Amino acid sequence: MSLISPACRDALQNWLASQSALKGAAENTLTAYRSDVGEFLSFMTLHFSSPQGLGALQKITIGDMRAWMAETRKAGTGARSLARKLSAVKSFYRWLADREGFEPSAVLMARAPKFQKKLPRPLAAEAAKAVLDTVELQSTTDWVAARDVAVVTLLYGCGLRISEALGLKGSDAPIADVLRITGKGGKERVVPVIRAARDAVDRYLTLCPYPQGAHSPLFYGVRGGALNPRLIQSVMARTRAQLGLPATATPHALRHSFATHLLEAGGDLRSIQELLGHASLSTTQAYTAVDTAHLMDVYNNAHPKA
Template sequence: MISPAATDSVQNFLAAQQALKASAENTIAAYQADLLGFLAFLAGHHGGTMGMARIKATSLSDMRAWLAHERSRGASARSRARALSAVKSYFRWLARQDGDFDPTAVLSVRSPKYTRKIPRPLAETAARAVIDTVEMQATEPWVAARDVAAVTLMYACGLRISEALSLTGRDAPLPEVLRIRGKGGKERIVPVLPAARAAVAAYTAICPFPMEPDDPLFRGVRGGALNPRALQKVMEKARLQLGLPATATPHALRHSFATHLLNAGGDLRSIQELLGHASLSTTQAYTAVETARLLDVYEKAHPRAAGGG
């Protein structure tokens, strides 16, 4: 059992994360699940109620027992690393609230190693074929137009599915540049290609629901906000028809956008800004092109790297 004080402490931590770091709702939900799971384990491990005093007394052996438990129940190395990160963040915050509390035992635990999965890009011909095939999945013309508009927008602008579906009637007709709020509340400016503007215009022209400023731009068949799963299913059908691998997902369109720009000679720094990545190294890993090509682009973007000065 977790004491009311411990539960309140977790909720206060989550509120602080959301307020100070503008963490996404999905991130906060994952943190909450990980922390409550951790505290529930400790309560069972020690027996009795898990209060603040016991939380602050968490030892290195407690941490090892918890990670071993997570591994034994089938949690992947990536899941364990994410959960450990949440626990460490909570204990850092807790130490700032209580100057007499030393979180070293928790913070010293090493994170499980895992290989970060990188989505594979679609070939340019495959990306176009996906858009064409998506159009043939729906029986209602406006739904077909909606799916084409959403998929075209994700590919043409490098948007995450959540970013595309966060657009509202206020964004239509699409301007030449969009202000996108991405992960952690970070804003970026993304140019919108004519093909994407045309696809969205074709959809809004026949959408049976009114496009009020605060209404979602992409609508479900009953008029509410379009569920991401609907687009994922459309992509699944399209890739099966085209014989594409399971990696051909909506997120792969964003990856394809970046890779195709880079292969066409795009500047790595510019692509980083378009994707909204915090660091250049993330973009390098994400684009997954040959090391020699990355270094060449990096040196062109940063003359000092080539000159040694």
């Protein structure tokens, strides 16, 4: 970032502020944007052998864009990550062009490399149940074991992101029939809570040695602070090792499993979109491919002519 001119640094900061204020971008998203666009601006400084002011940014050509993408790939960045970086740069340029009154076509015309879109990797229903049954064996401390079961049950039973589950406060307890969740981009959704999840949280609250104030975290770490998501990731790693599950059996895979199993049971895509808090139905449609793969397996295994 030290290579970037003050004018470009200010423009980047103002764009990030607009993403936060107008679009409700999450902090992790803003951090990624800052890194991606900052790297692009730093490259252009080196590419032209001088700091690039706002005027110089308006003159970037498609050849300059190709040079940046080639150098980024040469540094080991994969096609998917480069596509993400290019998307951030284009978003920044749309904002900058609107503000400064220039035509950003050279940047917007740059094409990301093609890549195979990864489908969600859900667990089979039996494997998901085995995870719920095995998580509590990863700790010899009763309240910690109950805590881990409660978190994992919320991920699978309600389709929560790990950040959403660990963002719950004492004011959310006791868990009601529905939870009001604020997800990515500040988007709010209402999620039904199955009895197994409510019971798991109730058991954890009974055993937890720390007080539950309205503004305190619902899930505590052993030292009394908010539970770190890495601890749940570690619990899942030990659980999948014990069960012989693949490395794709992560906390986030439980959210994918929630959606896929609902779809397999006849849930409609639009309702699942609402439950997951996806801004676009196209994001949820990835589960259609997963479900289709499941149906093809059933077909190939059961059809008399297969």
